[in-house]
Amino acid sequence: MLRFSFIFRGRGVAKRFASSFSNESALPPNLLLPTNLVDPDRLKRPPPPADSSLPPLRKCDAAVPAHLTPVQAWVESLERQDSEPLGVAQLHPDVFAVPPRLDILHSVETWQRNYKRISHAHTKVRSEVSGGGRKPWKQKGSGRARHGSIRSPIWRGGGVSHGPRGPTSYYYMLPMKVRVQGLKVALSSKMAQDDLHIVDSLNIPTPDSQYLLDLIRHRHWGESVLIVDVGEDFSENILQATANLKTVNVIPAIGEFTLSDFCLSLNSVLTD
Amino acid sequence: MSLLGGLLRAGASYCQSAGTLLHTVRTISTGTCCQIRMHAIPQPKKVDRWTEKRSMYGVYDNIGILGDFKAHPKDLIVAPCWLKAFKGNELQRAIRKKKMVGDRMMTQDRHDLEKRIRFLYRRFNRTGKHR
Numbered sequence: 476m477l478r479f480s481f482i483f484r485g486r487g488v489a490k491r492f493a494s495s496f497s498n499e500s501a502l503p504p505n506l507l508l509p510t511n512l513v514d515p516d517r518l519k520r521p522p523p524p525a526d527s528s529l530p531p532l533r534k535c536d537a538a539v540p541a542h543l544t545p546v547q548a549w550v551e552s553l554e555r556q557d558s559e560p561l562g563v564a565q566l567h568p569d570v571f572a573v574p575p576r577l578d579i580l581h582s583v584e585t586w587q588r589n590y591k592r593i594s595h596a597h598t599k600v601r602s603e604v605s606g607g608g609r610k611p612w613k614q615k616g617s618g619r620a621r622h623g624s625i626r627s628p629i630w631r632g633g634g635v636s637h638g639p640r641g642p643t644s645y646y647y648m649l650p651m652k653v654r655v656q657g658l659k660v661a662l663s664s665k666m667a668q669d670d671l672h673i674v675d676s677l678n679i680p681t682p683d684s685q686y687l688l689d690l691i692r693h694r695h696w697g698e699s700v701l702i703v704d705v706g707e708d709f710s711e712n713i714l715q716a717t718a719n720l721k722t723v724n725v726i727p728a729i730g731e732f733t734l735s736d737f738c739l740s741l742n743s744v745l746t747d
Numbered sequence: 748m749s750l751l752g753g754l755l756r757a758g759a760s761y762c763q764s765a766g767t768l769l770h771t772v773r774t775i776s777t778g779t780c781c782q783i784r785m786h787a788i789p790q791p792k793k794v795d796r797w798t799e800k801r802s803m804y805g806v807y808d809n810i811g812i813l814g815d816f817k818a819h820p821k822d823l824i825v826a827p828c829w830l831k832a833f834k835g836n837e838l839q840r841a842i843r844k845k846k847m848v849g850d851r852m853m854t855q856d857r858h859d860l861e862k863r864i865r866f867l868y869r870r871f872n873r874t875g876k877h878r
Contacts, residue, residue, distance in 0.1 A: 587805045593826045602866075603859050640837045641844075644830040646821070655812055699797070721797035729814040730806040 522669065523547040523563050532562040532675075543568040546666060550673050554680060556690045564673050566666070573663040576656065580664075582649060583657030592645040598638030601626045607633070658731065670697060677704055677725075682715035687723055703728055838867040 523529070524547070532550050539545055546568055549560035601607065607626030614621055628636040665671040672694075679686060691700055699722035702713070709725060717723050795801075810818045821832035829847040830840070841864045849857060872878055 587808050590820065591824050593824070593830060600863070602862055641840065642827055642830055643840070644824075644826060644834050646824065646830075646832055646834045648820075651812065654809060658809060658812065699802075721802060724802055726803075726806055729810055731809055731813055 520549065520560070523549060529563045531565045533564040535565050535567045537567055537569075539567060540569075543572070546571045548666070548671070548673050550675050551694075552675055553677065553690065556686075556693050561675055570659050571663050571666045571671075573656070573659045575664050575667070576660050579653060579657050580660050583654055586647070586649045586654075589645045590647055594639065594643045594645070596639035596643070597641050598635040600636070600640075601628060601634030604632070604634045672696060677702065677713045678710050679712045679716060682712040684716045684718075684720050684723075687713075687716050687720065691723070698722060700724075701726065703731060838864065838871060841867065 531547075535545050545565035548564050548566055548571075550562050550564045551560045552558050601624065604626040607624035609624070611622050611625050612619060622630075626633040628634055662671065691697075702717070702723065702725045704725065705728045713725060717725050807823060808820050810823070811820060819832075824831050827844075827848075829844045833840075833843065835843065841860055845857075845860055845864065849860070852860065
């Protein structure tokens with residue numbers, strides 16, 4: 476029996492060894508895949524190559540350091556569902572190609588959760604509970620345990636000795652540079668995972684929410700989309716279209732936030 | 748009679764052995780009067796991840812950085828006025844509350860606040876290791 480188990484273990488090791496030599500995407504033969512499976516890696520358009528010959532629609536305003544190259548991104552349009560990208564935009568590498576610092580993202584996320592937190596938990600201390608000023612029975616002679624007030628913490632209905640006290644705030648501020656770096660890390664990680672789309676303007680032909688949903692599904696942008704506009708004014712169509720949708724939201728550029736479970740589409744106006 | 752005596756003695760010895768057995772064995776519940784009742788596997792609670800609050804959480808937190816520093820994120824905090832953009836222990840919060848809101852408070856609340864400040868001052872500054 477021992478001999479048989481040794482042979483079986485050896486065969487498993489040999490199989491794993493052989494598969495490591497073969498090509499990387501060797502699927503097991505008994506794999507059952509659903510028929511409507513979508514592989515976004517094959518369906519999304521690859522980002523433009525670094526040395527593409529197309530003239531960029533937008534160049535970086537700030538000077539790019541010599542050892543870095545600008546990040547290229549397609550500029551798309553929301554006019555028609557199946558329109559081709561209009562051109563290529565160059566984005567500054569100090570914002571969109573920052574190394575992915577997950578610890579900074581985590582600290583920014585916890586700061587966002589906690590700095591506004593006010594806990595209203597409050598308990599009464601023995602001096603605040605009504606009653607309990609008089610000594611319940613005399614010190615000696617009654618045979619019962621000695622007590623000074625009926626609201627001491629060992630009594631039922633008495634005060635809480637070390638409970639939460641009043642509205643408490645958990646406010647603190649991270650250094651501004653850490654928060655800025657958190658925004659940059661969020662944007663560059665979205666860019667690196669092909670979840671960031673640049674759109675020339677937010678004009679949609681119809682104020683229909685279904686049009687937006689069909690467009691997002693056709694272009695495989697993901698489950699939820701956050702639309703960020705550089706300027707303050709939005710066209711009526713897009714406001715009406717996103718009003719009823721839960722997973723598609725529009726915010727101005729001032730209101731960016733770093734919760735990164737969205738597929739972001741940025742509107743960068745060319746005069747920016 | 749002898750039979751009865753024998754039976755009694757047998758009964759007594761049996762009771763003795765049963766008594767010793769009862770002393771050694773723990774009580775077993777057969778589950779007839781169980782106080783806690785619940786279904787076998789509870790249903791997972793359904794949480795809507797896309798409510799207005801959840802989807803727009805954290806918007807405008809970077810209003811200072813992205814908005815030319817006209818506003819500060821501390822302006823977004825919804826809190827009692829003595830706690831906006833302030834963090835402190837209980838004594839510091841109580842002193843701040845008395846300074847900012849004390850003249851507007853009810854008499855009993857103000858009295859309790861003053862007693863609490865007096866108690867905490869003595870507790871923090873006169874007792875314990877850290878003075």
